[in-house]
Amino acid sequence: MDYINYSYEQLKTFCTDAFVAFGFTVEEALKITDVLLLSDLYGIESHGMQRLVRYHKGIEKGLIKVDAKPETVFETPVSAVIEGHDGMGQLISIHAMNMAIEKAKKSGMAIVSVRNSNHFGIAGYYAKMACDAGLVGFAMTNSEAIMVPTFSRLAMLGSNPIAISMPAEPYPFFFDASTTVVTRGKLEVYNKLSKPLPEGWALDENGNGSSDAERVLKNIVGKKGGGIMPLGGSTEKLGSHKGYGYGMLCEIFCSIFSGGLTSNHTHIGGKGGTCHGFMAIDPAVFGDAAGLKEHLSTFLQELRDAPKAEGQTRIYTHGEKEILAYADRMKNGIDVNINTVAEMKNLCDYLHLDSIKYLGDVDFSSSKQSSYK
Amino acid sequence: MDYINYSYEQLKTFCTDAFVAFGFTVEEALKITDVLLLSDLYGIESHGMQRLVRYHKGIEKGLIKVDAKPETVFETPVSAVIEGHDGMGQLISIHAMNMAIEKAKKSGMAIVSVRNSNHFGIAGYYAKMACDAGLVGFAMTNSEAIMVPTFSRLAMLGSNPIAISMPAEPYPFFFDASTTVVTRGKLEVYNKLSKPLPEGWALDENGNGSSDAERVLKNIVGKKGGGIMPLGGSTEKLGSHKGYGYGMLCEIFCSIFSGGLTSNHTHIGGKGGTCHGFMAIDPAVFGDAAGLKEHLSTFLQELRDAPKAEGQTRIYTHGEKEILAYADRMKNGIDVNINTVAEMKNLCDYLHLDSIKYLGDVDFSSSKQSSYK
Numbered sequence: 001m002d003y004i005n006y007s008y009e010q011l012k013t014f015c016t017d018a019f020v021a022f023g024f025t026v027e028e029a030l031k032i033t034d035v036l037l038l039s040d041l042y043g044i045e046s047h048g049m050q051r052l053v054r055y056h057k058g059i060e061k062g063l064i065k066v067d068a069k070p071e072t073v074f075e076t077p078v079s080a081v082i083e084g085h086d087g088m089g090q091l092i093s094i095h096a097m098n099m100a101i102e103k104a105k106k107s108g109m110a111i112v113s114v115r116n117s118n119h120f121g122i123a124g125y126y127a128k129m130a131c132d133a134g135l136v137g138f139a140m141t142n143s144e145a146i147m148v149p150t151f152s153r154l155a156m157l158g159s160n161p162i163a164i165s166m167p168a169e170p171y172p173f174f175f176d177a178s179t180t181v182v183t184r185g186k187l188e189v190y191n192k193l194s195k196p197l198p199e200g201w202a203l204d205e206n207g208n209g210s211s212d213a214e215r216v217l218k219n220i221v222g223k224k225g226g227g228i229m230p231l232g233g234s235t236e237k238l239g240s241h242k243g244y245g246y247g248m249l250c251e252i253f254c255s256i257f258s259g260g261l262t263s264n265h266t267h268i269g270g271k272g273g274t275c276h277g278f279m280a281i282d283p284a285v286f287g288d289a290a291g292l293k294e295h296l297s298t299f300l301q302e303l304r305d306a307p308k309a310e311g312q313t314r315i316y317t318h319g320e321k322e323i324l325a326y327a328d329r330m331k332n333g334i335d336v337n338i339n340t341v342a343e344m345k346n347l348c349d350y351l352h353l354d355s356i357k358y359l360g361d362v363d364f365s366s367s368k369q370s371s372y373k
Numbered sequence: 374m375d376y377i378n379y380s381y382e383q384l385k386t387f388c389t390d391a392f393v394a395f396g397f398t399v400e401e402a403l404k405i406t407d408v409l410l411l412s413d414l415y416g417i418e419s420h421g422m423q424r425l426v427r428y429h430k431g432i433e434k435g436l437i438k439v440d441a442k443p444e445t446v447f448e449t450p451v452s453a454v455i456e457g458h459d460g461m462g463q464l465i466s467i468h469a470m471n472m473a474i475e476k477a478k479k480s481g482m483a484i485v486s487v488r489n490s491n492h493f494g495i496a497g498y499y500a501k502m503a504c505d506a507g508l509v510g511f512a513m514t515n516s517e518a519i520m521v522p523t524f525s526r527l528a529m530l531g532s533n534p535i536a537i538s539m540p541a542e543p544y545p546f547f548f549d550a551s552t553t554v555v556t557r558g559k560l561e562v563y564n565k566l567s568k569p570l571p572e573g574w575a576l577d578e579n580g581n582g583s584s585d586a587e588r589v590l591k592n593i594v595g596k597k598g599g600g601i602m603p604l605g606g607s608t609e610k611l612g613s614h615k616g617y618g619y620g621m622l623c624e625i626f627c628s629i630f631s632g633g634l635t636s637n638h639t640h641i642g643g644k645g646g647t648c649h650g651f652m653a654i655d656p657a658v659f660g661d662a663a664g665l666k667e668h669l670s671t672f673l674q675e676l677r678d679a680p681k682a683e684g685q686t687r688i689y690t691h692g693e694k695e696i697l698a699y700a701d702r703m704k705n706g707i708d709v710n711i712n713t714v715a716e717m718k719n720l721c722d723y724l725h726l727d728s729i730k731y732l733g734d735v736d737f738s739s740s741k742q743s744s745y746k
Contacts, residue, residue, distance in 0.1 A: 078451065078481040079658035108451040109482060113659060136625070149676055151685040156676055164622055166629075173625070175618040181611055200611050207682025225680065231605055231612045234682070238554055238573050238611075239604045245548040245691050246619065249537055251672065252509070252546070256539075257659045262672045285452035286486060286630045299624065299635045303522055303529055307598065309580025309607070312524040318618050 002366045003335035006359075011037055011049065011334060014344065014358040018052070021351035022059055023066040028091055035090040035121040038128075040334045043325035044176075046185030047122045049336050053343040054119060055088075056350065063272045064088055064118045070095050077107045081258050082114045086272055089120030093139070097126040097278045101133050104280035113253060114276040115260025119143070123163035124176030124322075130280040131165035131172045134289065138279035139163045140250040144267040146220060147180045147247050148227045150240040153207025155220065155227035158263035159183050160250035165319070166283075168297040174319025179246040180228040184220070187213045187228070192339075200233045202226070209234065253277025342367040375739045376708035379732075384410055384422065384707060387717065387731040391425070394724035395432055396439040401464055408463040408494040411501075413707045416698035417549075419558030420495045422709050426716040427492060428461075429723065436645045437461055437491045443468050450480045454631050455487045459645055462493035466512070470499040470651045474506050477653035486626060487649040488633025492516070496536035497549030497695075503653040504538035504545045507662065511652035512536045513623040517640040519593060520553045520620050521600045523613040526580025528593065528600035531636035532556050533623035538692070539656075541670040547692025552619040553601040557593070560586045560601070565712075573606045575599070582607065596641075626650025715740040 006014075012033055019029035032055075040048030058064035068087030072080050080099050084092045096112040103110030120126070123139040130137025143158030163176035182201050190197050191213035204210035205225035219226045230243030254275035255262045261273035283289040300317045308315060336344075342364050348355035379387075385406055392402035405428075413421030431437035441460030445453050453472050457465045469485040476483030493499070496512040503510025516531030536549035555574050563570050564586035577583035578598035592599045603616025627648035628635045634646035656662040673690045681688060709717075715737050721728035 074660040076481050076658045081659050107480070108449050109484065111482065111654065111658070148682075149679065149688055151682050151688045152676075152679045153682040154680045156679050164618070164625075166625060173621065175621065177612070177615045177618060179615075181605070198610055203682070207680075207685065231615050232554070233611070237571055238606070239550070239616075241689075241691070242550045242552075242604050243612075245537070245550060248546065248548065248691060252537075252539060252669070256665055256669050256672070257656070259660065259664065259668060262675075264672075264675060281484065283630070285449045285484070286454050287447040287632065291632065292629055295632060296625070296629050299629070299637075302635075302637060303525075306522065306525045306529050307527045307580075309521075309524055309526040309576070312580065315522055315524045316614075318614070318621060 002338040004338060004341050004360070004362060005333040005335050007333045008037065008041065008330055010358070011040070011336075015049070015052070017353060017358070018347055018351055021353055024088070028088070031094050032088060032090045035094075035125045038125050039122045040336075041326045041329045042122070042124070042322040043329070044122055045337070046183060049344060050340045051119070051121070052340075052347060056343075056347050058118060058272070060350075061270075063270070070114070072099075078103060078110045080110075080112045082112060084114055084117035086116055086118065089118040089274060089276070092117045093120040093126055093276055093278070094129070096276065097129045097137070097139065097280070100278045100280040101130055101135060104130070104135055104282050105133075108285040109281040110279070111253070111257065112278045113257035114278075115255070115258035116272070117274045117276055118272050119274060120276055122176060123161040124165065124174060126278055127163035127165035127176065128172070128174060131167055131174070133280075134167060134283075136166045136281040136283060137164070138277070140253050140277040142251055142254045142263040142266065142275050145263045146184055146227045147230055147244070148203050148207065148234070149244050150230065150234065150236065151207075153203065153205065153225050156264045157244070157247040157251060158266070159228070160247040160263065162246060162250055166296060167293045168300055169293070171323045172319055173296060173300060173317065174322060179231055179243050179250060181231050181233065181243065182228060184217075184228065187217055191217055200229065200238070202228055203234060207234075250277070253279070338362070338364065338367040375711040377711060377714050377733075377735060378706040378708050380706045381410065381414065381703055383731070384413070384709075388422070388425070390726060390731070391720055391724055394726055397461070401461070404467050405461060405463045408467075408498045411498050412495045413709075414699045414702045415495070415497070415695040416702070417495055418710070419556060422717060423713045424492070424494070425713075425720060429716075429720050431491060431645070433723075434643075436643070443487070445472075451476060451483045453483075453485045455485060457487055457490035459489055459491065462491040462647060462649070465490045466493040466499050466649055466651070467502070469649065470502045470510070470512065470653070473651045473653040474503055474508060477503070477508055477655050478506075481658040482654040483652070484626070484630065485651045486630035487651075488628070488631035489645070490647045490649055491645050492647060493649055495549060496534040497538065497547060499651055500536035500538035500549065501545070501547060504540055504547070506653075507540060507656075509539045509654040509656060510537070511650070513626050513650040515624055515627045515636040515639065515648050518636045519557055519600045520603055520617070520636075521576050521580065521607070522617050523603065523607065523609065524580075526576065526578065526598050529637045530617070530620040530624060531639070532601070533620040533636065535619060535623055539669060540666045541673055542666070544696045545692055546669060546673060546690065547695060552604055552616050552623060554604050554606065554616065555601060557590070557601065560590055564590055573602065573611070575601055576607060580607075623650070626652070711735075711737065711740040
């Protein structure tokens with residue numbers, strides 16, 4: 001697949017101008033852009049520029065309402081429930097995590113749960129917000145149903161990522177992962193390359209293992225059954241019930257606490273309804289926050305220094321790869337695949353923006369049509 | 374393997390009298406017994422009577438101090454850090470979770486983190502305590518290092534279970550699982566049966582996959598390297614980094630928040646040092662607690678009613694199997710395997726209790742020596 005290299009600044013300008021053209025304020029557009037580009041900078045290609053087309057379609061179809069403002073419908077010193085009114089997920093989520101951070105700074109810890117939002121980008125962005133404020137941050141979201149519970153043949157939970165971040169030196173602990181064994185994005189990559197899926201990833205419409213990425217993806221879109229296995233696979237032998245359990249944890253913080261839609265009811269009949277959950281904990285409630293940070297830093301270093309498995313040269317702690325990717329991409333630019341650039345050009349055309357100014361004069365002959373429906 | 378059936382009351386009498394004989398008060402002995410027997414009633418054989426021998430050895434070696442009392446070393450309205458002074462894990466943990474529950478009832482939510490404790494039984498017991506009080510409960514513990522982080526060949530984290538429980542009808546959501554793909558108990562069962570371990574469970578001393586249960590267990594005991602894989606296996610293909618990440622979440626709530634020993638430093642040089650983490654959340658901080666309970670109950674029912682995979686007849690929600698096992702065992706008694714009964718008899722002899730009175734006149738000819746070192 002061909003890639004085109006853009007600098008962070010180039011993509012930031014394009015993305016901000018695009019969201020302003022959609023009708024967001026400059027301040028709002030900068031916030032959305034910051035979430036999307038952190039994903040590309042962290043090497044999580046699926047949730048950055050590649051995801052723009054979904055926001056484009058979401059706004060076009062009215063699933064995402066540009067002028068919606070998040071509304072606090074219930075609140076205590078340690079909690080809030082936010083009604084998103086189908087607004088842009090990133091804006092609602094930054095607002096919600098900021099509330100959790102403010103409350104945690106005053107009360108020690110707080111949970112803010114959100115309903116009727118939209119796709120919010122990478123969960124890790126919001127966990128990192130708390131971490132940047134010196135707190136322990138948690139961020140989760142449900143999504144269109146894609147996880148098939150153990151012994152079922154129908155997707156009932158979302159990819160339901162859980163992100164956790166806590167200050168440490170020389171870089172924070174930063175964990176951000178779906179509770180499915182892989183994300184839909186991974187299946188899309190295999191589909192584009194016409195490669196068979198590895199065993200233990202996906203299920204067909206009868207609930208049997210499938211290596212056919214195209215079939216699984218078509219079934220997901222058509223809600224015909226099947227989907228992705230929970231972390232731990234499809235049977236209890238490798239712990240399917242555990243991934244399914246973490247998916248439930250995510251659902252509790254997102255859809256249950258907020259009184260919103262569980263994943264199996266979102267994205268049906270022209271309705272979005274995505275729910276999020278955010279938690280912030282001030283480490284000072286356990287005494288010496290600096291001491292806790294040092295304690296975690298020591299453990300992370302011990303993990304990195306632990307003896308390596310035969311054939312391995314490095315043990316990563318969570319967040320290390322992202323820190324390395326960030327440094328590399330800030331210096332060397334961000335490689336965007338040609339299909340995504342084609343989608344960005346379509347977006348420019350739709351918004352009456354000069355694509356050549358933002359993206360350069362690109363030869364799209366090697367690009368394929370987007371797989372987004 | 375032969376089993377002997379005892380009623381709940383028989384085992385309760387035996388277990389309570391045994392802990393009284395160790396020097397605990399009747400009230401303390403009843404608490405410890407309640408934790409251990411809930412495990413057997415829930416069908417989690419590894420953590421009930423079978424685990425008695427470890428408490429026996431722990432007290433005998435002085436790792437568990439019978440007269441230690443938990444001390445609160447730091448406290449806020451939403452948190453506490455407890456120094457366990459090497460006391461009995463169950464007593465410290467019931468005390469700690471009660472603190473979390475009391476604080477959550479006043480402040481909305483609370484976390485209590487514990488250091489220098491001992492094995493506390495099943496994590497789920499404490500999550501259930503909060504659930505029984507109408508709250509959302511979380512309980513975690515670290516342990517002797519047994520989880521090999523992704524790309525390592527040395528166990529650095531414990532089995533690090535995370536338990537979560539929330540009220541629902543007709544029975545609560547109750548999730549209790551190690552963050553390793555399986556527990557050490559599973560390896561011990563395979564070892565006793567001389568069965569090869571399934572692929573994706575364990576690693577040898579070089580960090581390569583191993584099906585040799587005896588070798589892996591010997592290496593763990595001798596701290597020679599290897600151990601059990603995180604949930605998700607040993608490579609990123611099936612999500613090893615995710616199980617490792619949940620293991621880290623557990624470590625943060627247990628050893629980091631409490632300033633205690635991380636798993637890789639516990640159980641070394643005659644020191645225990647197990648750490649626990651407890652969290653309670655009052656659902657009323659999100660508005661209508663009864664509404665939340667109903668919302669979760671509906672989703673759980675939808676999951677149970679979802680279409681089954683080919684060849685499957687039932688989808689379980691978390692806690693359902695435990696509820697079924699509980700009803701069965703309360704009615705039909707608890708089957709205790711002959712090796713465990715032999716350990717219980719040894720315990721009677723050690724404590725100068727009349728084993729025939731408690732256990733009956735058992736024929737031990739089919740029992741094997743305990744694998745506990």
